[in-house]
Amino acid sequence: MTTATSAAPIPSFDDDAGGRKLCIICSKGSLDMAYPGLVLANAALGEGVETHMFFTFWGFDIINRKTMGHLQFSPVGNPATHMPTALMGLPGMQSFATHMMRKQIEGIDVPEVPEFLELITDAGGHLWACRMSADMMHLTKDDLYERVEDIISASDFIELSEGAQTIFV
Amino acid sequence: MTLATMNGQDVHVDDEGFLTEYDEWDHELAKTLAANIGIELTDAHMNVLEFLRADYKEQGETATLRRVTTMGGTPTKELFRLFPKKPAKKMAYIAGLPKPVGCV
Numbered sequence: 001m002t003t004a005t006s007a008a009p010i011p012s013f014d015d016d017a018g019g020r021k022l023c024i025i026c027s028k029g030s031l032d033m034a035y036p037g038l039v040l041a042n043a044a045l046g047e048g049v050e051t052h053m054f055f056t057f058w059g060f061d062i063i064n065r066k067t068m069g070h071l072q073f074s075p076v077g078n079p080a081t082h083m084p085t086a087l088m089g090l091p092g093m094q095s096f097a098t099h100m101m102r103k104q105i106e107g108i109d110v111p112e113v114p115e116f117l118e119l120i121t122d123a124g125g126h127l128w129a130c131r132m133s134a135d136m137m138h139l140t141k142d143d144l145y146e147r148v149e150d151i152i153s154a155s156d157f158i159e160l161s162e163g164a165q166t167i168f169v
Numbered sequence: 170m171t172l173a174t175m176n177g178q179d180v181h182v183d184d185e186g187f188l189t190e191y192d193e194w195d196h197e198l199a200k201t202l203a204a205n206i207g208i209e210l211t212d213a214h215m216n217v218l219e220f221l222r223a224d225y226k227e228q229g230e231t232a233t234l235r236r237v238t239t240m241g242g243t244p245t246k247e248l249f250r251l252f253p254k255k256p257a258k259k260m261a262y263i264a265g266l267p268k269p270v271g272c273v
Contacts, residue, residue, distance in 0.1 A: 110273045123249060
């Protein structure tokens, strides 16, 4: 139904987003667990929300230069594949599943991990690495994606996330 | 849907004020829409809007930010500079298109 009024409404884009702030903890480094954090961070930035990503433990694979471009998807013990469990552990199954997932991701025009991180930081997102994970894995800032701002401690992260909504992936 | 007057012409808009009829948009209307949300249009803005319009006509849906970057050739940083804070929605509003529905 069309109703007549004189002035068109103007959308409220609420530029301040109420000072909203989002922290996403990325603790897993498999292909399927990397994307939720990346997609949410990118969406939040597109909504004007201050966004920080904190990479810890296996999440380091997402920002480790050596691994970030080669994350794997393991179908073992994953009921979401809807395939017989006994088959999933067969040789070659992981690389096949990874290949399939990469193709699906590419098919919907979603970028690979390194390009996604570039997109997020171009949009104003902040990337942080966990001190304890770096120490455990004997990694320094030079081993990490160049746009990671710093390696910070757990207490630093608690300070950083003050007043933020925090999502653990 | 509401019929409203903008720049002395009748246009159809949704509850939020987004234009709903593709063909009712023109450059003058774009200037008014931009001014409504505090943006003064430059050639750089117009390039992006023209891409969005053309892409919508072909694809039938509003391009996401990433698509504007990869297919339209405007870098992400530039989009955030031209349409601060919420570029995807602001671009769509000024281009007279629906909000993009894609996630990335």
